Amino acid sequence: MESQPARSPLEEVERSGLGLGLVLWLFTLVGVLGALYARWAWTPASVTREGVPIQQLFDVILAILLVAFVLVHGLLGYFVIRYRTRGDRPAAYFPHHTGLELTYTLIPAVVLVALSVAGMSLWTRVHTPPPGDPFVVEVRAEQFSWSARYPGPDGRLGRVDNRVARPFNVDPQDPAGRDDITSSQIYLVVGRPNRILLRTRDVQHSFWVPAFRLKKDFVPGATTELWLTPTQTGEFDLACAELCGVGHYTMAGKVRVVTQEEFDRWMRQQAGR
Numbered sequence: 001m002e003s004q005p006a007r008s009p010l011e012e013v014e015r016s017g018l019g020l021g022l023v024l025w026l027f028t029l030v031g032v033l034g035a036l037y038a039r040w041a042w043t044p045a046s047v048t049r050e051g052v053p054i055q056q057l058f059d060v061i062l063a064i065l066l067v068a069f070v071l072v073h074g075l076l077g078y079f080v081i082r083y084r085t086r087g088d089r090p091a092a093y094f095p096h097h098t099g100l101e102l103t104y105t106l107i108p109a110v111v112l113v114a115l116s117v118a119g120m121s122l123w124t125r126v127h128t129p130p131p132g133d134p135f136v137v138e139v140r141a142e143q144f145s146w147s148a149r150y151p152g153p154d155g156r157l158g159r160v161d162n163r164v165a166r167p168f169n170v171d172p173q174d175p176a177g178r179d180d181i182t183s184s185q186i187y188l189v190v191g192r193p194n195r196i197l198l199r200t201r202d203v204q205h206s207f208w209v210p211a212f213r214l215k216k217d218f219v220p221g222a223t224t225e226l227w228l229t230p231t232q233t234g235e236f237d238l239a240c241a242e243l244c245g246v247g248h249y250t251m252a253g254k255v256r257v258v259t260q261e262e263f264d265r266w267m268r269q270q271a272g273r
């Protein structure tokens with residue numbers, strides 16, 4: 001029996017060039033399928049009016065990224081295979097190509113400027129209070145739980161002062177605060193603008209409801225706010241999106257979007273307790 005002839009070093013290099021190109025193509029395919037799977041299987045439907053244009057912008061960005069990703073890595077794999085060494089010529093070398101450099105500088109620059117303008121105008125729209133009488137709620141974060149404060153029949157939240165050592169730091173001098181209702185339940189009302197005031201009792205936290213497509217930080221000592229208009233009733237996952245201590249991972253909660261009648265009924269029950 002004859003043994004297999006050993007491969008020459010040149011053959012080894014040629015084979016590894018082919019293998020590397022195929023690995024790059026496989027990587028490209030897995031990347032594209034992974035991104036599409038995450039977009040359609042892991043992304044909950046948007047349930048706010050603001051969430052719709054935000055999702056559209058996400059999708060435009062994802063599409064541009066996928067095209068660039070496939071183009072760059074697909075071509076890289078192709079070149080690795082096509083121009084792998086065969087020992088028949090030296091490698092070509094060119095230090096400069098003005099047309100190529102202008103192309104790969106100007107196209108990304110135009111795309112980035114367009115995306116920045118689209119992002120900034122959307123940001124401004126989402127952060128401009130919508131017309132109409134808003135539903136107001138204060139959401140309070142602390143290590144490691146959530147609570148909420150609702151204005152009572154007077155429709156106004158009592159003034160807060162962080163030096164006041166009372167629940168929610170409500171100033172006892174302000175009569176508007178006497179009928180405020182506090183609860184561990186976070187309610188929002190469907191079909192009207194909701195103004196969510198965010199206050200933290202300790203460190204930074206972040207209010208994030210993936211189905212709303214909006215996220216906002218809590219800043220110690222300040223009140224931040226978020227405007228949104230829910231378009232569907234239901235219970236939606238709330239997560240703290242700012243690493244806030246050892247129990248950060250337990251800071252999951254629910255936001256309940258209900259009709260005005262349901263909310264009014266719940267408020268009457270709370271007031272009568």
Ligand SMILES: [Cu+2]
Nearest residue numbers: 205240244251
């Ligand atoms: Cu937190």
